[in-house]
Amino acid sequence: MAQRRGRVERDTKETRIIVEVDLDGSGTADVATGVPFFDHMLDQLGRHGRLDLSVRADGDVEIDAHHTVEDTGIALGQALAEAWGDRAGVERFGDATVPIDEALTRVAIDLSGRPYLVWDVDTPVQVVGTFETTLVKHFFEAVVANARITLHVENLSGDNSHHIFESVFKSVAVALRRAVAVTGTGVPSTKGVLQ
Secondary structure (H helix, E strand, C coil): CCCCCCEEEECCCEEEEEEEEECCCCCCCCCCCHHHHHHHHHHHHHHHHHEEEEEEEEEECCCCCCCHHHHHHHHHHHHHHHHHCCCCCCCCEEEEEEEEEEEEEEEEEECCCCCCCCCCCCCCCEECCCEEHHHHHHHHHHHHHHHCCEEEEEEECCCCCHHHHHHHHHHHHHEEEEEECCCCCCCCCCCCCCC
């Protein structure tokens, strides 16, 4: 089987991002974005997705985390798309429901080649630490657009915003792990392509 890895460097006037991903890794996450809560969430994505994930970001966090989070999402989406190539042999669909204490989130993924995000997540507070919680949706919008996937995220319960977002990232990780699992040989589509 070909190596299912992706590497993307993204340089702008606002950020410099390097993302590396190995779909057949062991869950080793090495993340440093300068945004501590975001690092914690990306760590969940790598570990529970059993991806080897490396993220290095140098952004204008003295302004706020927006550009760093968005550009990391863009680079991660592109790296994932590179890693799974034409998507031949993958399961294609994945879903997961993950609890973190009182929080419960359900996620479904389709490696469809058609970017679409359905986001049903409300949080009690708008800031966790210094992290604006609206950036989580923005991050996933960037991932979805650049990885060209369909992603449904529905938070079913939760009182603590940290727990809610941790359940979101862990659910996405597990659903992604299931979707990228190699279970066949051809492209899993009646069209013959997933692009």
